[in-house]
Amino acid sequence: MKDFFSVLYRKEGTRSVIASLISIVIGLLVGSLLILIVGATSKNLSLSTAWEGIRIVLMGIFSTGRDAAGALTWGFNPQSIGNMLFRATPLILTGLSVAVAFKTGLFNIGAPGQYLMGTAVTLVIALSVPSGSIPAIIVWLLAFLGGMLAGALWGAIPGLVKAFLNINEVLACIMTNWIAANLVTWFFDSTKVFQNTVENTKSGYIYMTDYGRTMVDGAWTYVRGNGVSTPKMGLDRIFPGSQVNGGILIAIVIAVVIYILMSKTTLGYQLKACGSNRHAARYAGVNDRRNIVLSMAIAGALSGAGAALYYLSGNTEFFWSTYQSLPATGFNGIPVALLAVNNPIAVIFTGIFMSMLNIVGLQLTNLTAYNEYITDVIIATIVYLSAFSLVIKMLLRGRKKHKAAATAHTAPAQGTGTENAPQPADGTPPEDTAKDKAPDTAQAEEGGERV
Amino acid sequence: MTFLIQQTLLYAVPLMLVALAGVFAERSGIINLALEGIMIFGAFIGVLFVRMMQSTEFFLAANEAKNYLAMQGLELLAMLAAAVMGAIFSLLLSFASVNLRADQTIGGTALNLMAPALVLFLIRIIANQNTLQMAQGDAASWFMIKKTTLGFSRTDDLGFLGNTFLHQVYLATYVCIILFVVLSIILYKTRFGLRMRSCGENPQAADSLGINVYKMRYAGTTISGALAGMGGFVYALTTANCASTGDVAGFGFLALAVMIFGNWKPLNIAGAALLFGLFKCVAASYSSIDINGDGVYLLAQIGLSPHLYRMLPYIITLLVLAFTSKSSRASKAEGIPYDKGSR
Structure with a gap:
């Protein structure tokens, strides 16, 4: 089982998914934090409304409005x-x-x-x-x-x-x-x-x-x-x-x-x-x-x-x-x-996620004193993070490499930092492999056409 | 004619300043696509500052007593506040593109998405509507310089120049022009400017001569952010009656167009900004402009749609891009993250 996860972790796709998930989590955190700050500092908003706002940001798609007592209700909302x-x-x-x-x-x-x-x-x-x-x-x-x-x-x-x-x-x-x-x-x-x-x-x-x-x-x-x-x-x-x-x-x-x-x-x-x-x-x-x-x-x-x-x-x-x-x-x-x-297939899911944020924003406007623009803040944060998602991925890869090095040679590996770790044979960045591979095979194709 | 010149200046001056903001960033090697976003943010901060100061007793008394000096001072302070916050906002871009070597276009796009979202979120909380206005009065009564402000009586005729440049104008316009001249000289005639430009052309060579490329790029982007923030507030003050709506109608992108059309040179940029400002002005009020005062509305008679005037700046820029890409003076290393280790 442990091997299964480590193989999965080594895959480029998995790392991409993790990097995207990290971006989403940070984006949601930033949104929640903003609500918390506004709720705590604004005169006519209280911390309890901030808590309601945060819950809607996180699970708004399952919100079904408020009940007679004014509490938020949850469930399947077709x-x-x-x-x-x-x-x-x-x-x-x-x-x-x-x-x-x-x-x-x-x-x-x-x-x-x-x-x-x-x-x-x-x-x-x-x-x-x-x-x-x-x-x-x-x-x-x-x-x-x-x-x-x-x-x-x-x-x-x-x-x-x-x-x-x-x-x-x-x-x-x-x-x-x-x-x-x-x-x-x-x-x-x-x-x-x-x-x-x-x-x-x-x-x-x-x-x-x-x-x-x-x-x-x-x-x-x-x-x-x-x-x-x-x-x-x-x-x-x-x-x-x-x-x-x-x-x-x-x-x-x-x-x-x-x-x-x-x-x-x-x-x-x-x-x-x-x-x-x-x-x-x-x-x-x-x-x-x-x-x-x-x-x-x-x-x-x-x-x-x-x-x-x-x-x-x-x-x-x-x-x-x-x-x-x-x-x-x-x-x-x-x-x-x-x-x-x-990835075109992943686009289906991220597209649905983005529109979910959109709906969450509307729920936020309808049910609380906050408004839908918070979801645009979350989206902007996610874009900002994806600008350097390569760095996040590099960090993920670096951690793995460090672990691998530590297990391979126990004593000397302690000194090698993540940055200076020797490049394992399979550790070349995937972008480079794509670059190297592309012209070669394309050349072969061209050769085929000529014949 | 007076009206035409005044209106054109109102549009052209923020454009000019923000285009120069773009030049500063690009000369240091960072593409600042976030100009639009920083303008939106600067406009919000400036208006918020004015709004908060207006409710203090000092400025209320100043308005009562028609103490114009204090009110012009408030305008300058608001410009400063917008510039400072614009600079801080632009740090997000410089941090991502200098320290984290992120893709600058995506970083800029993120800021362009972030600014209107954040601003509208806060405006809705503060004002309970989608527009943040001054707490009382309007831009004209608080900040506009009129004949009476300068001690003339209402009926005095100041001559053509006086009527055009001293009556119904904003101090901000002139401050921006002075800033534009001073900063252009700094960028092209001083040691600091030369060093900054070298970081955009060949950062490796600059580094080998002991220039700290990272610091220079931070400086370029921060100056850029300050100018864009200030430009945003000046735009909101002079053309939108000192109101912030989370939108500057694409002015930041228009400033990018001005920068390209002006081929990254200050004088050309000033010319391009005036031309585009004229287009904006004509599009906004083409049916009521009486150019030579003979009662004939020439532009209305030509009958071109205002949409054409609005579209022209972008078409011209695209054509200019298409035909001058060979002799473009864009920085060589712009958009490329500087990596000490690479060759």
Whole structure:
């Protein structure tokens, strides 16, 4: 049994999981500490409210509100869990978007812009195609694919300038983000048809996608209930009262597809080779420029798909005047990917975790004097920690090495510090092995092509 | 024309200062993507400081007695507070990227996520809404310099220059311009500046000459944080009526664009900031600008959408990036953690 754990511990994946878990724990601690400090120092808040706040931060997904006496109650809350799955859908996809780009050595901070472009095109298609004459499912599919395509094209721009002009993709992404924000606002501002005027209580929103365009008394008007919305696939019966729909299943399927693409196909291999060492990959015959553009386009398509699935649910609304702010879902793809160490399968879980924090935030606002922004603090802490997760992993590895050295040669090993410990044969950092391996095998492939 | 110049300056000056903040960090070898976040944090601290000081008896009495000197002093103190806290906030970035050799873009992104979250969390607790405003009065009545402030009577005509630069302006604007000039000289004409820039170009060589690269990078990022924090507060004071909303409308990223467009050189940055400030000003009030005072609203007649003016800075920057990447004056070693052992 002990051997089993030590083998498990030596695996790179396990260490990644542990590093991510440590980040999460520290993030939650920071959030709790902040609540405690605010609760203890603020005049109109007491320590007991702080304790309630902390409990909700840690277990809010199982909160069922307050009972008659005012005490917090706990249990299975289908509405919370269903909403968590619904909100996880776009997060998983933007997380995948960032992760795919990371694998190719690119930091896709442009997910918000790609998400916005996906949103706009999805909504325009869903609301312009006459759903009276074309089946709703085809309209849905067109809108979904349109959103993906828009995201892909928008993502390709930073990819192109990176590949051909060698411009830092981070800066290019930031610029395209704000261009997208202004472009989308401009579009919906000037074409007034999509602005929701049926529900007068709300202003500044675009119609939900299940509004159909129909002719009433010689003028185009929007009437609700044309069926352009993601099928529920029975999930609404498991989680009654929530917004959940089949989108989460589609997102999971896409994650699996991306996993297969990245780790089982030649294309994925080439993308990763470019990420490990662009020059070595080119030397080995990989078209690095094409792969960089392709990687960003795939990343963009994933963000666009996230937006499409979110807004095609049929009961989500888009606030169109967005030129001053970018969608948080796009940025939250970054922590999702970082926490998952860019593993597409792990992204599913970290995406759900992030949306759980989101729900917890809402519970916190509804039930206590604290508010949902604490969860953003937790997320930011986690991102900050993942910036140096390599250091955490190094510490984990160092401890193991130290132990191994101590058991191997009992007496002399005492003197060797963690840093100066001799490198065991299998102890080379995994990043390096990936780098070394990539060009070699790629070269072999190229040789094969030549013959 | 007066209105146009004044409004452009209001937008351009914080941009200029924050772009210089970016230059300081990059010249020392750290990419400071967190400018936006630090601005948000600085704006919050400045407004909070003003709010707390306003309720002290001294400043209440000063406002009653129209003691402008004391109120301008409060403005300067708030700027200082924002700068100090901005510098402290930026230590998170320098600690991660210098000591822990973390990825600077991710570290910066973390700070950009952290600042609005923390600020909104606290604002909601303090003010029970999403905006933190002054405790009483508004920015114009407390801090704006008017004809009457300077001892003129309401009807005096100060001439074009006087009307433009002495009436309805903020002291903060001029302080920022002076700071911009002084710090540019420090960065490009002093020994300290040369040493700092060498750490961004070739840290190994700098180290071999006895310069402490780590200290220099800390200095660069800390100055950067102070300037960005101050810029954030000045932005909130002059364009948002001294209110903090956990948002500076992408100004930090716009400052990054200014820095790139200005090719990391102070004079070009000042020019770029004025240009982008003009765009911002035109976008905000294009329909009511009467450029030469003949009653013709030229910009409104051209009929371009304000969204175009808002978008232009980013498009221009992207194009500039695309066409000048060969002659870019970006630091050679920026974004690369300094490791003494590596060659």
